[in-house]
Amino acid sequence: MMEPAAYLLLSGILFGIGVVGVVARKNALIILMSVEIMLNGVNVAFIAVGSHLGDVTGSVFAFMVMTVAAAEAAVGLAILIAIYRLKETIDITELNVLKW
């Protein structure tokens, strides 16, 4: 059984890539994908710790995260399609109806 430290490092790297993607990219679709990478980083951490401890909570949590991520992606893509129909772009810097 490998120590979870390596897996935790991997999960940290995945999470970091996701965060950078959300902050740096302008395309809403890429941002959505970056969020998914963050969530997968979380899953890696949960499963690694769970199997290291011999505890099912980690695996169960990973399933819950996947389910929620799927629901979130469905709603997110629907919103993106609705935006594209109105504006023909999903660049978030072009969305500026609401501002003070």
Place this chain on the structure above:
Amino acid sequence: MSPIPIDAAALLTGLRCILPEILVVATAIFVLFVDLMIPEENKRILCGISLIGVVISLFSVFLLGPARISGFSGAVVHDGLGAFFEIVILAACALTLLMATGYSEWEGTHKGEFYSLLLLSTSGMMFMAKGTDLMTVFLGLETLSIPIYVLVGFHRHRMSSIEGALKYFLLGAFASGFFLYGVALMYAATGTTKIPALAAMLLDARLAANPVFLAGVGLLLVGLAFKVSLVPFHMWTPDAYEGAPTVVTAFMSAAVKAAAFAALIRVLLLTFGGLQPVMWKVLWALSVLTMTVGNLSALLQDNVKRMLAYSSIAHAGYVLVGLVSGDFLGGQAALFYLLVYAFMNIGAFGVVILIAQKEDEGYDIRNLAGIGFKYPALGAFLTLFLVSLGGIPPTAGFVGKFYLFSAAVKNGYIWLAVLGVLNSAASIYYYLRLVVYMYMVPAEGEMPVPRPSRLAFSAALFASGAAVLLLGIFPGSALDLAARSVLSLLM
């Protein structure tokens, strides 16, 4: 491993524990079915069905009482705190539904999915308030958020609505990621996600100094801070609140905030006693920052809806004042304030809905000019709610703020209370500015005609107004209830 036998008695206890949630979810599904069967012109009854479901659920909360029922291996618990927040959330939902009767007619949201999503979101909030496992809290958080993303973008042909939805969705999903990574790190450090178990383990000082655990706590706080819109995690709030259909804005500002604060209160009061020496500094800074930025931004707004959005950010800061000390008094004050805030904020948005024009237009402050004398009832209601939001006696807002700040003073956070009172004074400027427009600025040219109020809509405004006044003059029993709820948590 041997198969786990199903324990019928435990299952029944569990079901009893989540009875109010079951009722709300069942209503949501029932509404969807009825939606299929009735013709377009009768969609109005869906709102009535939803309202009945919510009222029955509220009744079941009172039936279960404040007794502690733990269900599903300690994943959810029905205790005083859960019951208190269920009352706040269900009351907010009921008021929203009453207002939706009128709003849906004017803006065309008499649709099965509108009410169904509203109810599902309500059920998520209730689970969040009752979750004693971080997994339940997370699932509740998502069950409340995902329908709200859809509701914010419900007018999908309006750019403002859908843009608010996208911004809320992207930042909300981002925040969920932080929340989850926080939970994962706490799980890595302790091997459990149950809040009471975490609380017991935190008595060990070594854990409280473990960097992985501390990072987890920090990320968890960031995730929750997004939901209650604390500065600097508030960027989505004004956009989402302005873009959303106004009834949804009212619902979000009251109920989502209450649910997220419920989880925050449970986690903070129960778990982080061992972290208090560090935690109070973080919360102190967040609270002062939130109050100040929220109020200063609200001062500059000419759009009433956006101004109320910034004011709701500032109010999250006031509630946080009660949590800085992490003790009983502050918790009681925070609970009471969240109850009061739900009524006064939904009421204020309700009046704003009536004054607005077709397509959610006309939230500019100049539209209020001259309303006060021409439509005295509307003017009086808006004045009452604004006065309460500003914290002027004899309204409930005053009592709430008084308890929050006096709890801070009693615990020795004098500067926090001083900054809170200064902020409160600044906020009175922009609340009263609306009142001045209503009563003292003459209307230019054609005056916009408010929408004719429906019976249900008036009932919602009367109920909110009565609650604001009653809680302001006789706060005793509500304060007792809040005190018992916090005590049930600490015992």
